[in-house]
Structures are given as C-alpha cells and as structure tokens.
Amino acid sequence: MYSKITTGALIGIHAIPVTVEADIAAGLPAFSMVGSPGSEVRESRDRVWAALKNVGLPMPASHITINLSPADVRKEGTSYDLPIAISILQAMELLTPEETKDKLFVGELGLSGEIKPVRGVLPIVQSAREYGIKECVVPLENAPEGSVVPDVVTRGASDIMSLYNYLKGEHGVSLPVFHTDTDKLLSESKDRVTFDFSEVSGQEDAKRAALISAAGFHSLLLTGPPGAGKTMISKRIPGIMPGMSIDECLEVTAVHSVAGMLPPGKALITSRTFQNPHHTLSKAAMMGGGSKPHPGAVSLAHRSVLFLDELPEFQRDIIDSLRQPLEEHRINIQRAAYSAEYPADFLLVCAMNPCPCGYYPDRNKCTCTEPMIRKYRGKVSGPILDRIDLCVQLNAVKISDIKQSRTGSGIGSLELRKKVERARKMQEERYKGTGIRFNSDLNSSETEKYCRLGEPESEFMSDIYEKLSLSARAYHRIIRVSRTIADLDGCAEISIPHLAEAASYRPSDDYWRR
C-alpha cells in the first residue's frame, strides 16, 4: 500500500516538482513525515487527519509514513496538505494510480475538508508545464493565476470531497477548468491609467523630471514642502512607463504570488505596481528573507517603482543595502537554512523634505538652524545619493494651480507614456544585442562608447565640471541623463541643451556636505 503524488516546492520565484510518497504499513498507529519538512508542513499531519475524518474518509489506524522527495530541499508553506491527503487516499486504495496520473496537486486543507488558497501557485504551475504534467489541481481562489500558463489544464477545487468524486470519475461531477486569455488582458490594460498626471496641478518641473526618469530608468529624488505633491507625482510614474510584456507580467505576478500578495481571483498583474514601504520597515521586509524565504519590497517593486517617502527617516543600513539590487537588478538572500534569489529591477524614486520643518529655503516659514538642516540631510546615505540621477524641488501648491487643474489642463499620462515609449524604442535599437536595456544601465566605459560628445559638447562639459565641482561619477551620470533627454527629443546626437538640462538636475556636492 504505497502511493506517489506530484506537487511543487518553491525556490525563489521558481518551483521544482516534489513527489509525495505515502506508505501504510501494519504496526502501531503512527504518522511520521520525512524529507525536510518545515514547521508548517509538519502541522499538516493534524489538518489532513481531521479533514479526511470529517469528509467520511478516515485514515486507518496503521503506521503511516510520508516522504517528500527530493529530501534535501527544505519544504515550507501549507501547500503540501492536499497532496499529502491525496497520497494517503491512494495508499488506502481509495484512488488508483491511474486516477492521479500526470496530475499535480497543491492546496491547504481546513479541518472540514475545504481547500484554501496558498502562495506561489503560478510558479508551481509553470514548472509543472516544464516537466510535462498535463493537469494541475489548485485551490479555487488560486485557479485564475494558474490558468495564465498555456498547455496545462488548471482546475480549481473547493473541497476535498468534490475533488475525490471528480478523481473517481463520478457521473456528473467535474471541477471547473480555468482559462485566461493573456493577450486580451494585456490589450485591455494597455490604455488604462489608474492615476493620471493630468490630475497634478502645476509642478511642470517635477513632471518633466518624472518623464526623464521613466524614459531612461533614472532614479529620482523629489524634495519639497509637505503637501507639495511628492507622493502624488511618484504614484503616477508607473502609469507613464511603457506597458508590460507578457514575460514581465508573468515575472511580476510570480513574485506577488510567492509573497502571497496577489489579490484573490486575480489572474495576472498587467500594470506596473507602486511599492510604497513605510520607513519603519525592517531590513528583511525591504530586501526579502526572514526565517522563511519571502520576497521583500525591492522584489515586489520589480519592473516598477520603489518609492521611499521621507528618505532620511529610513534606517541607514537598509538604504545602503539597496546598492546590490540597484546594480544587479536582483537580490540574493543567504541564510543558514536556505538561500534564495528574487528579481529586483526597480526604479528608485525618493522623496524628502529639505529640512526638518519642510519649508527651507523659504526663510519666512522655515526657522530650522543650519546645523539642523545639515544634520537632516546628512541622515541620507551618501552611497545612495551617488546613485540618484535626478533631483528636483517642488513648490508649495498655489491656489491658482488648483483652479487650473479643475478646468482640466495639463498633459495626461497616456501622452507622456507615448513619449517614454519612443525614447525606450531608441534605447532598444541602440543597445540591441548588448544586454543593456536603458541609458541608466551604462557603466562609465559604456557611457564613453554610446554617448560620444562632439567638440563643443565636451568643452561645455569640462566647463560644467569645473563650475559645479563635479566628481567623475557625477560627470558620467550627467551624460547618461542627457542621452535620455536627447532620446526624448528624438535626437541621435547629444547637444549642449541636453547636457545643460541634465546637469541642472544635479545639486552641487556642497548641498549634501555634512
């Protein structure tokens, strides 16, 4: 009385198939589980026992052994309940091997036998397809996300009894098969914008910076008094980034699925997200990790915007650790118990007040002392400032601006997105086959190669270099930003106006001096 059932284990945002083996032998009643089960997996013994009893399929009073193989991969989460239950039913000879052949099961069980949603269904179904499995039985709530994977039948099950009847081929019993037309989903979301830039009154300067930021994936810092609209503008940046490709959608959905952050019933995340973590978050919440592998805010912001409001309030070491994902576009988490890798390719947008009260340099309102202001700015980690390409100051909103927005002027997000898409297209063509995606990806030698300056332009840059007392790093940064501005203008060559505008987004190093 031995059985084999297939399920999946998560590794990062990917999955590998796991075989659940059950054996029922004569002997003293016992239920033992081997094969590196985590604590949640260990608990499944009690849930499975009660669930099977309550649906009228009680487990025999025998020696039951469960093995999860490969045994050297640590199993975490609650998704093993259902495959364990099915493997026991098969070992009890209530199900035949033919009835579960080429099927994969995931799900958590309630004591009544109901099947509850779990994390990471999308990557598990994706891996099932790779390994030639024909059918996946997943919790009903998770069925939509599984159904985006082609060539695999995804069925949603709500309780173990109906699943049992379906597997037995009882007449008239079927589990719903889910289909998702991903092309349709993508085209539907194409021209949809949740937050529109036309709702932002005034702040043309900040909007321009947001446009450049989205076009070249340049990190952005907004400063300004409270209520100026720093958050409002940041929230609208995902909406002007180009629409996501199906591969991007699948990656982003997988991260959210693994994090358990996918809204119930949602099949696919088709629009760019906006991650706005509070400054009190822990390092594990930002970078991912914890006692069990879990993607953090940097991964949830994958292919989109990571917005850090009140930048000086964040713990310094958390901000400093953003360096790896900013450079490698992914995050490696190494713990004693596991190691995991999550994607983390985000656009960094930060906001801060210019001083503790927020009104500097308006000395009518601001009475902060010079040391207070320096100390406040000094809290921002230097290495991160080094990686910020664009810096703008927002004004307090004037009443005339508010009135103007009511009459509905101002450029809209869709129009801005078209400009961004054009600029991205130019970058795509320029960097074809090099692995570089955006101007902001260029390192200094690549900058020299792809952003060659003419005679007057390089003279202008040496002028700026002296006048603004730039560092070599800042020098290349300005050239990269000017490349994006030229792309927005549709220009093949960088000219002086592009350089001048790019340079004006960098505060002199003096500003950050502590």
Next chain:
Amino acid sequence: MIKNSFDPVRVSENDRPYAYAVCSCIRAQAGRVFALLGHFGSYKGILYAPEKEISAISGNKELAADIKSIGSKDPLKEYETLVNKRIRLILHGDDDYPGKLLTIPDPPPALFVKGRMPDKETMSVAVIGARECSEYGAHIARALGEALGREKINLISGMARGIDGISQEAALTAGGYSAGILGCGVDICYPSGNRKLYEALIEKGALISTYAPGTEARSILFPPRNRIVSGMADAVVVIEARQRSGTLITVDMALEQGRDVYAVPGRITDRTSDGCNGLLGQGAQVFLSPEIFIREITEHRLGVSNARTAKRRRKFEGSEEALPNLSPEAMHIYSLLDHSPRSVEDIAAMAGREYTVSTVRLLLMQIVINGYAGQISPGVYIKV
C-alpha cells in the same frame, strides 16, 4: 557704589597673574572689580582678602566665593599656562585696551585675546544679524564684508553662524581685518562649524573674549558679549533680524553706548527683515549699499554734517548693478532671478508660456556657468 565710567588704572607687571585669577570669574564685572580694586589696591590684595569683605564691597556673595575658590590655586602657575597658550591678557588700563571700550558703561576689566588687536586709528564697523539668515541677508553680509575688507575698515562681529560668520569670512578674504568677539573662551571654537573661520581670524585678525580660556559657551554668556561687539565699533550695521531677536538686544546696547545704528531694509513680506524694518521705522539710519554706507561713515568721522548726508540720501537713485553679458533669452530669465531663492517652477511660471521648464533649466545652467547665478538646493536658484 557702582560708577558709570572708570579711570584707567595701570596694573603692574607683578600683579597681572592675580588680575588673571580675579578676572577669570564670570561674575567679575567692571563695577564690582573696580570697587574691589579701589579698596584693596591690587588684584593680589583682592585675591587674598577675607571672603566676607569681598562680599560686602562687591555686593555679590557668589563672586566672593568664586574668588576664594580660584585663590586656592597657584595664580603664577595658571598665568604661565595662559602665556604658553599664546593667549594675551589685556587689562583695563593697558595701552592695547581698545579706546572705544573705555567709553561704554561697564567696560570689561580684562580681555583675552588670540591674534592681534585692531588698529586704534582705523575705523571699526560691527556687523550683526540673524544666524538663520535668508539668501538675501547672506548676500548683503558678503557684499558688506568684502567692501569693508577692501577699504581696510575693521569688521567686528560675533563669529556666529549666518550673518556674523559670512561677513567676517568675506572681510578676511578681501584682505581686511576682523575681530570675532566670543561668548566662550578664545581657545574654544563655537560654533564648531566655523572652525575654518576661527583659524583664519587667529591668523589675520583676532578672537576676543571677556571670558577666561576654557569657558564653555552658554546661552547666558552671549548677551553680555554683544555689548563688546557694539562697544568696539564706531557704527553698527544690522543686516537681518526677526522680531524679538538677540540681534535687537545688541542694537539696544549700541544705542546705549551712543553708536550709530544702520539697518538694511528688507521686504515687508519677509519675516527675516521685520527687525530691521522696525528699526528703520524707529529712526535707524538706512543702509542703501556698502559703498554709500562706507562713504557716509567716513564723512561722519570727518565731521560732514548729518544734514548733507540726509539731503544726498533723499536724492538716492538706486545702486548701480553691472548687467551680465548674456543672450536675450538668458537675460530674460536672469531678470526673474532674485537674491531670495526661486525654484525652476516659479521661474518657468513667470517666464511665460513660450518657455518650457527644460528651456528654463538650460538657460539657468548658462547663467550659472557664466557665474551670475547659483543653485542653492536642487532646482532652486539665486542671483549671485
């Protein structure tokens, strides 16, 4: 009995260590010290007099206790350390003692000095103002400091953050002399952010304090030092002050000492100029430009009548400002800049519809490169 002015009494070389000991006490004010000196004849006499007697004559019990506790140390040894630290002790009655301080009520019995004392023949101007100054105030402080430095007029100030430090730095850079009057010992750099200025003052000017070396800065020590700032000057210029500020306390002392007070006018919407505008309303002299100010105080010293100054002032036609050599578009943007900070957003809004923010940023950059504007924080510009 505390008198209002005191005849300078020369202190003998032997008595100086004891004078140092007595004057090290923070409560050793002029009236008390001179009363004691009159009674006991020498500082040595004061130091070793019975506590009760000191208390009765000076009218201050704490001072008596302070003197007694300091008297328990070896005054000669302490004095030697002072000399080794290259700090000079200038006593009321010494040749180096600033003549102007002799005329103020309550002149300090002793000054501690690092650097060289101002030349007695040269005119001195005190520059005072807010620590949290605006860019406008900083600009005027710089311009005035420069002008005074160029004209070799001594600049007296408090080496504080803001107006004080900015004007002193400018004066030294322009090759002038400046004295910083401290509210702590001259061996202590307060505020610590002014370390560079502190060292420059020792080298090219002076640090002066009425407090003994080693005295830490405390808020109660500052108002008394302000009277030395105004006391050492012929005229006092107030650059920026909020209503009810420490700067206005200095002005009160300057008026008490009979110094000319000049105030730099500001916009009535600027809270940082409320103090100055208020002073002008009360009849302070108006500061129109560094050049006009210097001409006025020089004429005043030469005995030109106030009436003539007033008449010329009525005819004042504004200060000349050299126009930068820029393209017409850049000139347009330049005309929108001010000595108070303006953001790109503001400038773009004022520039008119045909100027996009990216054009404005381009033109601003040209102006910055040509040295006519500066960026004080991201996207915020001022005229230079």
